[in-house]
Amino acid sequence: MSQSWRNDSLFRDGSLNRGRLVLYAILIFVAIVWGAPFIWMFVTSIKPDTEVFRYPPTWWPEQPTLEFYTRLFDSFPMLAWFRNSLIVAVITTTLTLVTNVLAGYPLARMRFRGRRIVLLIILSTFLLPGEILLVPLFLGMVNFKLANTYFSIAVPPAANAFGVFLMTQFFLTIPVELEEAGRLDGCSRLGLLWRIFIPLSGPAIATVAIFTFVRSWNDFFWPLVISNTDATRTVPVGLAIFVGRGLSMRFGVIMASAAAATIPAVIFFLMLQRYFVRGISTTGLRG
Amino acid sequence: MTSVAKTMDRPVTSSWASIRNDLVAYAFMAPYLVLFILFLLLPAIVGVYASFTKWGIIGEPQWVGLRNYDKLINSEIFIESLQNTLYFVILAAIPLIVLGFLLALLVHQKLRFRNIARAIVFLPHVVSVAAVGIIFQWILERSSGLLNYYLGVLGVNPPINWLGEPESAMPAIAITTIWWTVNGNMIIYLAGLQDIPEELYESARIDGANGWQLTRHITIPMLLPISAFVIPLTVIACWRVFGQVFVMTRGGPQGATFTVAQFIYETAFVRFNMGLASAAGVILMLITLGFTVVQLRAMKVI
Structure with a gap:
């Protein structure tokens, strides 16, 4: 314009x-x-x-x-929170990537019974407010003695449909000729995905990975509900419960902890800006 | 919106080949579908079921029919949480959509440094709600907060006790939310702007249209399909407001920022009344779905 x-x-x-x-x-x-x-x-x-x-x-x-940055680690178990956030984000992101790439392939490239209905059900969850899931997920995790585990924090968010949608959309754009050539060479479906689709999908895969990572890193409601020990508590939950609860007088430490949580994210963003833009403009979803 | 790419599958010849083909497709989707069913579909169904039961943290659920809904409708606290949330939706959703569009228009102009401005507006996207809440509590602080100081410079006196007074607390939460999340809508609209064909503007300009007319008669109509999903997603997100309130006010002062999500949190995870919380979740779902349907109808999308 x-x-x-x-x-x-x-x-x-x-x-x-x-x-x-x-x-x-x-x-x-x-x-x-x-x-x-x-x-x-x-x-x-x-x-x-x-x-x-x-x-x-x-x-x-x-x-x-810089006194507050050194006092930070005595005041709060920041290092443990950081470790937990990292582990959780890595699990969620890995699980999301593997399952979404696999699911996106047939949704974009194969004709099979139920394809439309599967797509419709998956996409309709975009409109589902996640609050309805909290109670059943919580009761399920407690029932199976999984509360306060990395599993309980990291795995349910991997069910999010955003990456499936993005991978499906991207796989649709890959030229058919490449796939045909691969099939003539006797490639299996899995071989086609591995040797043709994945190498050509770098940008889409990076977008899903980065987006999922940030979403997981900043996730709040679910980790708040399902973790109540510092052994599994993530940075946002720790910050919200111990640091931000009605600002006390230890202002420097509070701001230093907020800054410590923010600065890595900002650097991460500045390095990988374009992927965020692509992720949002493709799906309109935010973390 | 997604159609299978043409050609990649020849017509299936035998029924065995067709079944085999289906099996292969579902085998690919199986890992995701397991996650989807276990952690999305099943919980959604159980959530609706739980809303008709009395269910504590231990023990079996007892079917109670519509009693939870009856309790909610007659609960002053719940009705207030609905009103508060609706108030927040009005305060936040409209600016999020309008400002998102205007910011997109701004950074779409050929201006020097527009990429820097775009990046700065986008930065809050990667910041967790906990950090945002902490920063804004400090900015909105009554006596030494940044906002009151600059409002004072502009002649607004006396200083506003943003988070301390029932009248100003929700607007303060809305301001925080807009700062934090307007970037999402900005980016979506920006992508839309970049897709509008240049020729449309050229021919309109030949007809003597000015900048405002171009915006009014080309840009806004061309962005309608985008608005059709920006508006519901923004409104749904606003109905679900939780983290900002949890960190900044805990629903106070005097319950002025107590939202539906806050109600669900307290009911389920502080008082462990799972059935009642689920009923509130279902009502939240019905409200957002209802809004989405009405809005898409109004825009003639469905």
Whole structure:
């Protein structure tokens, strides 16, 4: 569309007329509104106690300190939470990738009885509010003595249909000729998937992987319900229960813990931005 | 939306080959279907069943018919949680959709640094609700919070006790939510904008259409199919609001931010009344499904 706006009097390229100035002003305002909370969190986390409540707010401490980042690990079992989050996210992501790639293949590439109904049932769960699942899942896990295990936190979220949908859509775009050639060479279905589809699906697989990982890393309601020991508790649950519960006076530590939880995610995002964009624009789902 | 790619399967000749073909297809899907049935389909069905029972954390469920629903309808707390959530949906869903669209329009313009602005708006997407809740409690703090300070600079006095007063707590949760999740809608609309054929604008411009008319008569109608799923997904997400409230207010002050999801959490996992919580879950499901159907009807999608 930008092309079409270019010749419009308000949006002519090259010259900074009033319309463009307004757009730039809005752009800067937007960047500030969305960026400032991150900076504010970080700045607060390196402020000594004496400066935290200074009013008007200061955007850089007179005496920056990293003391809270070192105290963080004495105050909360952050390392355990991080380890748990990592293990859970890896299990969910691996399980999701393997099952979704396998399921996407026949849904996109084979004719079989029940295909439409299977697709319809799977996709209709996009509209299902997950709250209805919490009680049965919880009772099931408790019944099988699986509460407070990595299994109980990590496996149910792998049933999410987003990746199946994305893989199916992507497999549909792979040229038929490649598959035909493979079949002439006597490739089995599994061989076709392994040697032709998977190598060509790097971007889609990466999107599913990264998306699932972040969704799992930030998942909140289910881990909150099913884990109540630090042996399995993940970062968001630990933060919400012990750190964020009505902010106490230990402000530096609180902000340092929020920052410690956020900074890895931000770096991760900046490295892999385009995959997030693709994942969202394909399915409209968020974590 | 998905149709089998043409050709890849010749017409199946014998019935044995057809059965074999079906078996192969289901074998591929089996690992996912096991997960899907065990952790999605079955729990959904059990959830509906549980709503008709009295079910504690231990022991067998007892069938009680519609008693849970009857209790809910007559429960002031539950009705209030419905009203609070509806209020949140109105406060948050409309800006999430409109602002998502406007932000997409903005970062779609050929502007320098638009990619940086896009990335910044997108950043909150990877931050957990726990961290978001912590950051915004601090920003919304009454006496030394950032928001009140800058509102004061703009002449808003006296400072608002955002999370401490029943009137302002839900708007504060909505502001937090918009900051946190508007990026999803922005990205979806942006993808839609990039798919609109350039020729449409060119021919309209030849007819003398201005920027506003182009937006009104080309951009918005062309994005209608996208809105058809952005709107229900946004509204469903808003009805399910939980984490922000759990971290920032725990439903307070005076129950002003007590939402349906919060009700389900407390009923099921604090008071272990599984049947009643399931009934509330079913009602939540019916509300979101009802809304989705009405909205898709109105947009003539179904």
